[in-house]
């Protein structure tokens with residue numbers, strides 16, 4: 028199922044995202060006593076940090092937060108996604124125990140394998156079934172660190188893949204693979220700004236030739252729900 032939500036203001040995008048997260052978290056905790064969340068970097072960091080701050084109802088001890096992708100760089104580098112969440116949210120809420128970080132001392136291949144092992148300690152199944160994955164999309168159609176034309180789009184065994192040639196800096200990254208994204212219970216794209224309008228249109232109207240599809244169009248949860256949360260700018264060409 029695909030649900031499209033378009034809002035006039037960025038504040039409304041943020042509030043809707045906040046309510047979606049809380050609804051899914053409450054359901055997951057009621058069902059399993061744990062909420063598994065995957066977060067992205069880029070523009071989502073601000074939205075998410077704002078929504079998850081100063082909320083006494085969040086049971087952080089029951090949250091396990093993984094990175095949908097992460098840049099292999101020191102946490103002190105402004106490019107580090109964890110570093111951004113740390114500064115904007117984690118230090119303020121004192122919730123670092125809930126966040127599963129990469130080991131930046133490893134090579135990119137070892138880092139990806141190590142992160143997959145960390146994930147396997149939480150999920151016993153063949154493929155992890157995240158309660159919610161929060162994804163962004165670049166104007167080129169990339170999501171996580173899955174860039175157009177990269178062979179990693181065909182990955183069918185790894186949960187986490189190394190990327191050593193990302194066209195968007197920094198070049199070394201790790202990323203969830205498509206089978207992981209498509210096994211989630213809920214996936215939400217948070218997409219704002221007119222500079223993404225052409226690609227949003229392409230994602231919603233692109234044909235069936237697999238190799239030509241932008242990576243974001245390949246995210247189609249097998250059994251879960253796909254939410255597109257957009258502002259009017261991003262949705263302006265739909």
Ligand SMILES: O=C1O[C@H](COP(=O)(O)O)[C@@H](O)[C@H](O)[C@H]1O
Pocket residue numbers: 067068069070071096097098162163164165166169170171172195
């Ligand atoms: O490089 C990345 O880009 C995407 C999209 O970022 P945005 O700023 O255009 O929303 C992001 O989702 C991903 O996590 C990040 O590593």
